[in-house]
Amino acid sequence: MSTEKNTPSSPSLNFIEEIIEADLAAGKYQNIVTRFPPEPNGYLHIGHAKSICLNFGLAQKYKGYTNLRYDDTNPVTEETEYVDSILADVQWLGFQPANIYYASDYFEQLYDWALKLVKAGKAYVDFSSPEQIAEMKGTPTEAGKDSPYRNTSVEENLALLERMRAGEFKDGQCTLRAKIDMAAPNMHMRDPIMYRIKHAHHHRTGDKWCIYPMYDWAHGQCDSIENITHSICTLEFIPHRELYDWYIDSLDIYPSHQYEFARLNLSYTVMSKRKLLQLVNEQFVSGWDDPRMPTISGMRRRGYTPESLRDFAQRIGIAKRENMIELSLLEFCIREDLNKIALRRFAVLDPLKVVITNYPEGQTEWLESENNPENPETGTRKLPFGRELFIEQEDFMENPPPKYFRLHPGGMVRLKSAYIIRCDNVEKDADGNITAVHCTYFPESRSGQDTSGLKVQGVIHWLAAEHAKTATVRLYDRLFTVEDPAAEEDFKQCLNPESLRVIENALIEPALAEVSAGDRFQFTRLGYFCVDPDSTAEKPVFNRTVTLKDSWAKVSKKA
Numbered sequence: 234m235s236t237e238k239n240t241p242s243s244p245s246l247n248f249i250e251e252i253i254e255a256d257l258a259a260g261k262y263q264n265i266v267t268r269f270p271p272e273p274n275g276y277l278h279i280g281h282a283k284s285i286c287l288n289f290g291l292a293q294k295y296k297g298y299t300n301l302r303y304d305d306t307n308p309v310t311e312e313t314e315y316v317d318s319i320l321a322d323v324q325w326l327g328f329q330p331a332n333i334y335y336a337s338d339y340f341e342q343l344y345d346w347a348l349k350l351v352k353a354g355k356a357y358v359d360f361s362s363p364e365q366i367a368e369m370k371g372t373p374t375e376a377g378k379d380s381p382y383r384n385t386s387v388e389e390n391l392a393l394l395e396r397m398r399a400g401e402f403k404d405g406q407c408t409l410r411a412k413i414d415m416a417a418p419n420m421h422m423r424d425p426i427m428y429r430i431k432h433a434h435h436h437r438t439g440d441k442w443c444i445y446p447m448y449d450w451a452h453g454q455c456d457s458i459e460n461i462t463h464s465i466c467t468l469e470f471i472p473h474r475e476l477y478d479w480y481i482d483s484l485d486i487y488p489s490h491q492y493e494f495a496r497l498n499l500s501y502t503v504m505s506k507r508k509l510l511q512l513v514n515e516q517f518v519s520g521w522d523d524p525r526m527p528t529i530s531g532m533r534r535r536g537y538t539p540e541s542l543r544d545f546a547q548r549i550g551i552a553k554r555e556n557m558i559e560l561s562l563l564e565f566c567i568r569e570d571l572n573k574i575a576l577r578r579f580a581v582l583d584p585l586k587v588v589i590t591n592y593p594e595g596q597t598e599w600l601e602s603e604n605n606p607e608n609p610e611t612g613t614r615k616l617p618f619g620r621e622l623f624i625e626q627e628d629f630m631e632n633p634p635p636k637y638f639r640l641h642p643g644g645m646v647r648l649k650s651a652y653i654i655r656c657d658n659v660e661k662d663a664d665g666n667i668t669a670v671h672c673t674y675f676p677e678s679r680s681g682q683d684t685s686g687l688k689v690q691g692v693i694h695w696l697a698a699e700h701a702k703t704a705t706v707r708l709y710d711r712l713f714t715v716e717d718p719a720a721e722e723d724f725k726q727c728l729n730p731e732s733l734r735v736i737e738n739a740l741i742e743p744a745l746a747e748v749s750a751g752d753r754f755q756f757t758r759l760g761y762f763c764v765d766p767d768s769t770a771e772k773p774v775f776n777r778t779v780t781l782k783d784s785w786a787k788v789s790k791k792a
């Protein structure tokens with residue numbers, strides 16, 4: 234890739250930055266306050282990462298701050314495990330919330346405000362069933378009908394709301410609704426529900442409440458309590474904005490404002506937490522942090538770096554219209570980062586024995602190889618060379634097609650950081666399978682001091698048999714076979730059966746004998762790999778983060 238691509242994207246402002254700069258220039262705010270408001274009903278995914286980078290990034294740029302607010306208004310789906318993972322993921326991405334709040338912290342305040350709306354004649358208790366409410370709602374082209382409970386007196390509504398809170402009614406028996414306009418063109422303004430009854434235990438408030446606020450009744454008020462200046466959400470909330478403003482106006486509280494941007498859609502990926510939960514529960518993946526998952530924890534385990542995800546968020550930018558981002562852009566971002574930081578190592582996934590017939594038996598020679606040519610400061614490591622080696626099965630062909638530059642009978646290749654070898658003959662078992670390849674090496678062709686005058690086209694990686702260690706290597710492919718699995722009737726029908734391939738007896742060089750979970754390497758010609766937490770001292774486990782693009786061309790050039 235050209236180096237120009239590394240420079241930050243253009244300094245022009247995105248539309249939210251334009252709004253903020255105009256607000257600041259007009260003196261509307263001294264600084265800005267944003268929030269990231271996840272519902273703790275699942276692990277965060279790459280779409281959330283975009284929202285996190287946007288909210289925290291804006292606050293950093295305009296010298297404000299960002300709150301993490303758990304939107305825990307639905308007691309049924311929320312769990313402490315999710316709460317903990319969300320904070321860990323935000324911090325791993327490189328951001329520190331100024332405050333950590335919970336929508337449930339504000340339940341008492343929200344209730345007081347509900348009383349205020351009832352007293353103002355702007356809310357009422359409705360005993361209509363959900364079906365009746367839906368029935369009376371009308372359609373976008375047809376006005377709704379007033380509920381028979383719409384004109385109950387203020388006193389009676391106050392008493393009923395108190396009884397709702399006190400637990401005197403059953404789930405679904407009644408709701409509190411805002412009294413707005415049953416003929417409003419915006420359906421969200423047709424007397425929206427504010428509270429519903431749920432006799433359910435809440436992960437923080439326990440059994441204190443049996444009425445829980447709806448999203449619209451909670452969200453803007455929470456923003457207002459926290460003096461959020463720019464409340465940024467995804468496009469599907471555009472029709473909610475009128476209601477967001479109506480509640481804030483009616484209560485006469487701090488005027489937070491809502492702005493909408495296009496959510497991230499990524500090809501070959503599902504992003505809804507509901508769908509991700511199905512993959513976990515039905516064991517299509519090993520858990521929320523399976524390296525094939527688009528969750529932040531899955532991507533971390535796969536080997537993605539926080540820098541690469543922030544870079545990705547920056548490159549995709551902020552749009553006002555729905556779009557689909559190519560998964561290959563994400564892979565580009567991680568390659569860019571790992572190319573700079575990952576140490577180079579040799580591993581052989583599918584070994585074929587090579588015997589160097591003119592090399593002395595029992596001798597080991599320690600050659601040097603660069604740790605990372607992109608960063609000379611990382612120096613070199615020692616690589617043992619001997620009479621018996623392993624190369625990839627794939628790098629040898631007994632009957633090659635024309636222009637085959639890897640090893641074949643009579644042909645020569647360079648062993649990277651070592652010598653040029655020539656294949657003389659092959660050894661076969663009774664069934665005719667090749668069990669070893671016999672080669673001659675050229676002592677004057679040693680890398681860095683080659684005086685042999687030999688010209689070869691192919692460069693391959695290798696390991697000294699005596700010093701190789703074994704490892705488990707997990708190779709990943711896309712989880713889905715279609716671009717937009719969410720658009721399919723059943724997204725689970727298009728799972729890729731080859732999304733994971735496990736190699737139990739891969740071979741690795743001795744410099745990889747002691748590694749820790751999270752360490753990242755480039756296995757020459759094979760891709761970037763990250764050490765999995767399943768690793769043991771006896772047997773490390775490596776996850777392939779991403780393949781090397783153009784690996785053949787690249788390695789050959791740098792013989």
Ligand code: ATP
Pocket residue numbers: 269270271272273279280281283284304465466467495496497498504505506507
């Ligand atoms: P999901 O559909 O995955 O359940 P959600 O919107 O219900 O997502 P929340 O926990 O409510 O999930 O989201 C927290 C924040 O992250 C919200 O502000 C939401 O707009 C934002 N967000 C969620 N998904 C995306 C996405 N794909 N792209 C950008 N932002 C997103």
Ligand code: MG
Pocket residue numbers: 272
């Ligand atoms: Mg949500």
